Amino acid sequence: MTDPAVEASGLVKEFEKGRRTIWQRLLRRPDQRTTFRAVDGIDLRVETGEIFGLLGPNGAGKTTTMKMISTLLEPTAGTIRVLGIDVAREPRKVRARIGAMLSGERSLYWKLTARENLEYFAALYHVPPHETKERIERCLVAVKLQDRADDYVERFSTGMRQRLALARALLPDPPLVILDEPTVGLDPQASRDLRDRVRELKRQGRTVLLTTHYMEEADQLCDRIAIVDHGQIVALDTPAELKRRIRAEEVVRFEIGLTGDEAPLLGRLSSSASIARSERQNGTLSVTAHCASARDFVPTMFDAAQSIGATVRHVEVVPVSLEDVFISLTGRALRE
Amino acid sequence: MNEAFTAADLRALVAAGQAQLRTLRRYPAAFLGQIFWPVLLPSVWVLMGQAYSGNGDPQAMSAFESRSGTTGVTLFVFVGYAMYMWLSTLLWGPGTQLRRDQVTGTLEAVFLTPVSRVVPLFGPTLSNVIWTFFDLVVVGVAVWLLFGVVLPIGGIVLTLLITLAGMPAMYAMGSFFSASVLRFGEVGPAVQFVRGALSLLCGITFPIVMLPAWAQLTAQAMPPTYVVEAMRAVLLKGAGPIDILPAIGVLAVLAVVFGAFAIALFRVLEASARRTGMLGRY
Numbered sequence: 001m002t003d004p005a006v007e008a009s010g011l012v013k014e015f016e017k018g019r020r021t022i023w024q025r026l027l028r029r030p031d032q033r034t035t036f037r038a039v040d041g042i043d044l045r046v047e048t049g050e051i052f053g054l055l056g057p058n059g060a061g062k063t064t065t066m067k068m069i070s071t072l073l074e075p076t077a078g079t080i081r082v083l084g085i086d087v088a089r090e091p092r093k094v095r096a097r098i099g100a101m102l103s104g105e106r107s108l109y110w111k112l113t114a115r116e117n118l119e120y121f122a123a124l125y126h127v128p129p130h131e132t133k134e135r136i137e138r139c140l141v142a143v144k145l146q147d148r149a150d151d152y153v154e155r156f157s158t159g160m161r162q163r164l165a166l167a168r169a170l171l172p173d174p175p176l177v178i179l180d181e182p183t184v185g186l187d188p189q190a191s192r193d194l195r196d197r198v199r200e201l202k203r204q205g206r207t208v209l210l211t212t213h214y215m216e217e218a219d220q221l222c223d224r225i226a227i228v229d230h231g232q233i234v235a236l237d238t239p240a241e242l243k244r245r246i247r248a249e250e251v252v253r254f255e256i257g258l259t260g261d262e263a264p265l266l267g268r269l270s271s272s273a274s275i276a277r278s279e280r281q282n283g284t285l286s287v288t289a290h291c292a293s294a295r296d297f298v299p300t301m302f303d304a305a306q307s308i309g310a311t312v313r314h315v316e317v318v319p320v321s322l323e324d325v326f327i328s329l330t331g332r333a334l335r336e
Numbered sequence: 337m338n339e340a341f342t343a344a345d346l347r348a349l350v351a352a353g354q355a356q357l358r359t360l361r362r363y364p365a366a367f368l369g370q371i372f373w374p375v376l377l378p379s380v381w382v383l384m385g386q387a388y389s390g391n392g393d394p395q396a397m398s399a400f401e402s403r404s405g406t407t408g409v410t411l412f413v414f415v416g417y418a419m420y421m422w423l424s425t426l427l428w429g430p431g432t433q434l435r436r437d438q439v440t441g442t443l444e445a446v447f448l449t450p451v452s453r454v455v456p457l458f459g460p461t462l463s464n465v466i467w468t469f470f471d472l473v474v475v476g477v478a479v480w481l482l483f484g485v486v487l488p489i490g491g492i493v494l495t496l497l498i499t500l501a502g503m504p505a506m507y508a509m510g511s512f513f514s515a516s517v518l519r520f521g522e523v524g525p526a527v528q529f530v531r532g533a534l535s536l537l538c539g540i541t542f543p544i545v546m547l548p549a550w551a552q553l554t555a556q557a558m559p560p561t562y563v564v565e566a567m568r569a570v571l572l573k574g575a576g577p578i579d580i581l582p583a584i585g586v587l588a589v590l591a592v593v594f595g596a597f598a599i600a601l602f603r604v605l606e607a608s609a610r611r612t613g614m615l616g617r618y
Contacts, residue, residue: 070448103445107442111358112355119351
């Protein structure tokens with residue numbers, strides 16, 4: 001039986017909040033810093049050959065988890081094994097087997113060309129000299145940058161830099177590729193392009209562990225997804241199974257303009273749908289409802305609004321998405 | 337840093353220096369700036385010294401000789417200034433490079449690789465060797481063109497040898513600051529202080545006998561003191577290879593001591609940076 005690509009158990013990471021100045025230290029004033037738990041007891045098992053996604057809002061603890069897996073951060077508690085190797089005991093061995101893209105375009109030397117960047121990192125990854133040239137060519141072709149290999153990185157678009165960062169992660173020919181928000185800041189075309197490259201990695205038999213706060217990306221790319229919130233995994237399954245957890249066929253999002261109390265309206269609506277989320281702002285009530293049939297629910301909603309003198313301003317019927325799963329689990333939208 | 341330094345790490349060390357050099361080459365104006373300072377500032381000090389000494393008054397020159405062992409004020413000052421430039425490059429260079437890597441985000445990318453931590457610590461400093469030799473050449477040409485002082489060929493060769501012998505200890509000293517960047521981020525004020533202190537202690541512009549006894553003792557523990565003294569000995573007093581052997585021996589010992597301390601410091605600060613997440617913060 002092969003080892004899982006990543007196995008984390010009871011993973012915790014705490015950071016200190018606040019600051020303690022040298023002056024306070026010299027005067028031996030009490031330490032008033034508090035502890036903030038960025039990752040709070042994560043258990044994770046990523047199987048070999050799958051694309052596994054950590055989905056959650058900004059600040060959920062995804063990147064901190066990735067940094068601990070890739071040896072950049074030391075966990076406060078818990079254990080991590082990457083490809084069967086203990087990260088705490090043999091970090092260097094782990095680093096030799098993973099290709100990571102954590103800070104995207106920022107992680108490149110902009111005054112060097114794409115090829116020069118890869119030459120430097122090939123040496124850092126201990127690629128044997130007689131293989132370096134061929135390996136660099138292969139990585140450049142994999143991210144479709146072979147025509148721009150000798151251009152300075154400072155002249156690249158954000159998408160090209162992201163692709164080059166991915167090429168760098170592939171230099172050690174790693175069985176495990178770690179990608180932190182790989183498409184953040186990219187236009188739709190560049191995002192699509194990068195997702196294609198990620199799918200190609202899976203076809204090559206590599207395991208991909210990625211973080212994203214784009215639900216569509218997680219849905220389209222990942223074999224399994226762990227939804228992370230406040231440093232904890234709140235759900236873990238395939239995208240289809242996660243969506244099946246919502247006992248609804250359709251999602252209705254609507255906005256109602258009203259002046260009075262919204263409680264009676266919501267009470268009436270909840271008899272024919274599950275109200276996943278409601279938020280009132282400047283006289284507008286935004287509601288997300290999960291229902292068996294929008295065809296039945298929408299007329300009921302209009303009747304209910306009319307009965308209290310409210311106006312329906314916007315109605316949208318969409319299939320169940322991972323965003324709805326997140327809302328049903330946390331009561332908040334991913335972007336909040 | 338507790339893992340073996342392999343042949344692959346050595347190749348990576350050279351690659352780090354090469355990458356740094358490639359970047360340097362893309363800012364050619366920096367080389368022009370490097371010509372300006374090693375000429376202008378020491379020239380000012382030499383002219384000031386000539387004014388104070390009544391433009392070579394025998395009594396004044398004799399007083400200087402009794403303290404420094406030479407009457408060659410011009411070369412004395414220029415060699416000291418070359419040392420000052422080297423110190424500046426060493427103390428600022430590697431730390432600044434690591435700090436730049438930290439701010440731009442490349443530091444995390446380097447630390448994600450299996451390379452020995454010696455590489456990011458010392459690799460970028462390799463390119464500073466070019467600046468060091470460049471400064472020495474500028475100083476040699478400046479004293480010849482501006483003050484008519486011709487350097488002896490034997491002295492030049494030995495100066496290069498002393499520079500090479502002093503490098504390990506000097507770079508180990510510089511790496512204290514690059515190690516500190518990992519944990520503390522900005523170390524500029526500390527560099528300013530140490531550079532100032534070393535300039536004062538190590539006889540950059542005056543003989544160290546002018547210092548109080550305790551300061552002279554401190555100076556004996558600092559690599560720049562031996563480098564600058566040995567350089568002055570071969571260029572001003574006609575010292576030969578045998579004469580500078582003791583200084584080279586001390587520099588070797590200091591290299592071991594400072595190098596071990598630099599590596600230990602790096603290990604502690606890297607562990608701390610991995611706990612606090614400082615590697616990716618700025």
